[in-house]
Amino acid sequence: MPELPEVETVCRYLREHISGEEIKKATVNRYELRKGTRIPYNFISRIEGQVIDTVKRRGKYILIHLQGKDVIVGHLGMTGRLLVQESTQAIDKHSHVILDFISGKKLVFSDPRRFGLILLVEESEVKELPFFKDMGIEPLGEEFSGEYLKEKLNKTRIPIKTALLDQSIVAGLGNIYVCEALFICGISPLRPAKEISISQARILVSTIKELLQRAISAGGTTFRDYRGSDGKKGAYISQLLVYGREGERCEECNWKKVCEGIKKISLNGRATYYCPRKQV
Numbered sequence: 567m568p569e570l571p572e573v574e575t576v577c578r579y580l581r582e583h584i585s586g587e588e589i590k591k592a593t594v595n596r597y598e599l600r601k602g603t604r605i606p607y608n609f610i611s612r613i614e615g616q617v618i619d620t621v622k623r624r625g626k627y628i629l630i631h632l633q634g635k636d637v638i639v640g641h642l643g644m645t646g647r648l649l650v651q652e653s654t655q656a657i658d659k660h661s662h663v664i665l666d667f668i669s670g671k672k673l674v675f676s677d678p679r680r681f682g683l684i685l686l687v688e689e690s691e692v693k694e695l696p697f698f699k700d701m702g703i704e705p706l707g708e709e710f711s712g713e714y715l716k717e718k719l720n721k722t723r724i725p726i727k728t729a730l731l732d733q734s735i736v737a738g739l740g741n742i743y744v745c746e747a748l749f750i751c752g753i754s755p756l757r758p759a760k761e762i763s764i765s766q767a768r769i770l771v772s773t774i775k776e777l778l779q780r781a782i783s784a785g786g787t788t789f790r791d792y793r794g795s796d797g798k799k800g801a802y803i804s805q806l807l808v809y810g811r812e813g814e815r816c817e818e819c820n821w822k823k824v825c826e827g828i829k830k831i832s833l834n835g836r837a838t839y840y841c842p843r844k845q846v
């Protein structure tokens with residue numbers, strides 16, 4: 567599943583390639599995408615002739631702002647992709663929405679498993695959408711600080727990893743980055759959130775920001791069939807320290823030759839990797 571850095575990579579790519587483009591023609595091959603959501607009936611008539619203003623991100627959602635104050639809200643789900651193509655390129659058979667621009671470029675939304683979504687709302691309605699209502703702050707924003715995190719963690723006894731994945735505390739932090747950050751900080755994913763000290767909270771926050779920034783620079787992590795919007799594979803996966811490395815010795819333990827290896831457990835249904843020796 568694409569995580570925040572992948573989505574940010576897609577947003578930056580789209581901002582660069584479709585800002586200022588005028589929509590000549592819109593095609594919807596399938597209106598039902600993620601269960602319970604639907605592309606509005608008037609999608610085509612509302613957006614044809616409109617010009618793309620800019621592309622923003624909120625959590626893992628992609629917001630394509632149109633100059634007419636409408637916003638196309640997109641989510642990539644598990645297998646979704648938003649590709650900018652030249653007019654001569656073949657269209658993937660799972661393409662649900664295609665926007666043809668006057669310039670000849672196309673924006674294609676394809677999603678074989680259809681967990682993604684495409685909506686169209688007015689700019690003023692964006693924050694009223696159900697998934698934005700209780701969404702926490704952005705992890706890359708200034709508001710996300712050690713003090714903020716500590717205050718939130720004080721209120722709960724759930725494990726620190728579960729708290730970091732709670733979207734109402736901080737938005738868009740995914741499983742991979744949380745596993746990696748806890749490893750770097752030497753904190754067990756099972757530690758009760760309340761026990762995290764202010765200095766640990768500060769280090770966690772700065773580690774998370776650094777990891778996300780580094781992953782964005784590398785173009786995201788890339789899992790299975792997900793590719794960035796330009797079709798290039800993300801390079802970050804090769805840099806993962808614990809995620810997906812069950813049984814291997816982590817770097818530190820390997821150097822000291824002292825542990826039985828990285829453990830994989832399930833925590834709230836999510837695969838969780840950690841080194842029981844380094845992380846306490």
Ligand SMILES: [Zn+2]
Binds near residue numbers: 815819820828842843
């Ligand atoms: Zn280790």
